[in-house]
Amino acid sequence: MNIQSFFPPRRTLMGPGPSDIHPRVLQALSRPTIGHLDPLFIQMMDELKSLLQYAFQTNNEFTIAVSAPGSAGMEACFVNLLEPGDTVIVCRNGVFGERMRENVVRCGANAVLVDNEWGQSVSVDKVEQAIREHPEAKILAFVHAETSTGALSDAEALGRLAKQHGLLTIVDTVTSLGGVPLYVDEWQLDAVYSGSQKCLSCVPGLSPLTFSPAAIEKIKSRKTPVQSWFLDQTLVMGYWSGQQKRSYHHTAPVNTLYALHEALLLLQEESLESSWRRHQQMHQQLRSGLEQLGLTFVVEESERLPQLNTVRIPEGIEDEWVRTYLLHHYNLEIGAGLGQFAGNAWRIGLMGYSARTENIALCLKALEDALAQCQASVPMR
Numbered sequence: 057m058n059i060q061s062f063f064p065p066r067r068t069l070m071g072p073g074p075s076d077i078h079p080r081v082l083q084a085l086s087r088p089t090i091g092h093l094d095p096l097f098i099q100m101m102d103e104l105k106s107l108l109q110y111a112f113q114t115n116n117e118f119t120i121a122v123s124a125p126g127s128a129g130m131e132a133c134f135v136n137l138l139e140p141g142d143t144v145i146v147c148r149n150g151v152f153g154e155r156m157r158e159n160v161v162r163c164g165a166n167a168v169l170v171d172n173e174w175g176q177s178v179s180v181d182k183v184e185q186a187i188r189e190h191p192e193a194k195i196l197a198f199v200h201a202e203t204s205t206g207a208l209s210d211a212e213a214l215g216r217l218a219k220q221h222g223l224l225t226i227v228d229t230v231t232s233l234g235g236v237p238l239y240v241d242e243w244q245l246d247a248v249y250s251g252s253q254k255c256l257s258c259v260p261g262l263s264p265l266t267f268s269p270a271a272i273e274k275i276k277s278r279k280t281p282v283q284s285w286f287l288d289q290t291l292v293m294g295y296w297s298g299q300q301k302r303s304y305h306h307t308a309p310v311n312t313l314y315a316l317h318e319a320l321l322l323l324q325e326e327s328l329e330s331s332w333r334r335h336q337q338m339h340q341q342l343r344s345g346l347e348q349l350g351l352t353f354v355v356e357e358s359e360r361l362p363q364l365n366t367v368r369i370p371e372g373i374e375d376e377w378v379r380t381y382l383l384h385h386y387n388l389e390i391g392a393g394l395g396q397f398a399g400n401a402w403r404i405g406l407m408g409y410s411a412r413t414e415n416i417a418l419c420l421k422a423l424e425d426a427l428a429q430c431q432a433s434v435p436m437r
């Protein structure tokens with residue numbers, strides 16, 4: 057076998073993540089690797105922490121990036137905050153809410169489910185009812201931006217409700233961070249995780265994570281040790297904290313952290329508010345083009361995520377054929393439907409650096425072409 061260096065094609069990424077990477081982020085990745093306990097690297101990590109605090113809009117001292125993808129950030133929240141026997145209210149309106157339930161069960165805790173239809177946001181009323189019916193519940197877990205459906209939930213109202221009833225919150229902001237308004241402190245959210253490869257437009261493999269003082273208190277008062285050594289955040293705290301002498305926990309993914317530093321710097325240069333506005337504007341552009349092609353949205357307008365557009369696949373159009381056509385003829389990736397939406401919806405991402413006018417123009421042209429090809433080859437029934 058003659059194996060040579062791998063040169064990927066240059067694709068335009070308009071799926072559910074990873075999103076297009078800004079050239080400055082790719083450059084940052086290729087800078088020289090230094091030791092992860094090098095004083096200059098530690099300085100860079102301190103800056104990274106303050107950039108993350110800005111992105112999350114928090115002053116939480118514990119704000120880090122887990123050295124693993126978003127799923128590890130999710131797991132870190134559950135394994136640290138839950139103890140066997142705890143009751144957790146889990147909101148499920150898509151794939152990622154179901155994954156939260158899995159995490160609760162694997163921690164030996166009890167999940168009380170609040171279900172909403174796929175494509176709808178979490179019902180605050182239903183959550184309130186569940187809290188009243190389960191006064192023993194200690195934690196409320198929900199997904200802010202459900203990437204499997206494209207629905208945005210009201211994290212502010214859910215955070216407020218949880219506080220009124222003395223519950224801590226675990227919040228998935230993997231797709232929301234940088235794309236739609238998120239105010240961790242103002243909304244009183246407790247354990248919040250995200251991912252590097254969605255609206256932050258960094259390479260995959262890191263999970264920004266922040267814990268409120270109340271979350272830290274819950275972790276410190278645990279009666280049982282966290283079952284995962286790697287994700288036990290009490291062990292990681294020393295590694296990320298600026299004051300104490302940094303001790304070895306694991307080897308940080310040095311270059312990937314340079315990339316996140318650069319991606320967050322880009323976000324700060326643009327400003328969060330401008331980034332949120334840009335995602336909304338690009339969504340409106342894409343939306344009017346898609347509607348002109350006769351495509352309809354799965355999620356109601358008021359609950360729609362600008363950065364993830366789920367559209368129904370028209371009758372008689374072959375899902376996989378179209379996506380393959382876009383990939384081969386336009387070097388363009390859009391997302392397939394997930395779970396209930398597999399085969400009947402597409403997910404078109406406008407995340408971070410992907411949320412640009414030229415991407416939208418390409419996507420609309422490519423889809424128009426692909427749909428015309430389908431209609432020409434499929435006989436009318």
Ligand SMILES: *Cc1c(COP(=O)(O)O)cnc(C)c1O
Nearest residue numbers: 125126127152201203230231251
């Ligand atoms: C992508 C995603 C995850 C998982 O992140 P990975 O980096 O793929 O592990 C979790 N939650 C939501 C809402 C996501 O969109």
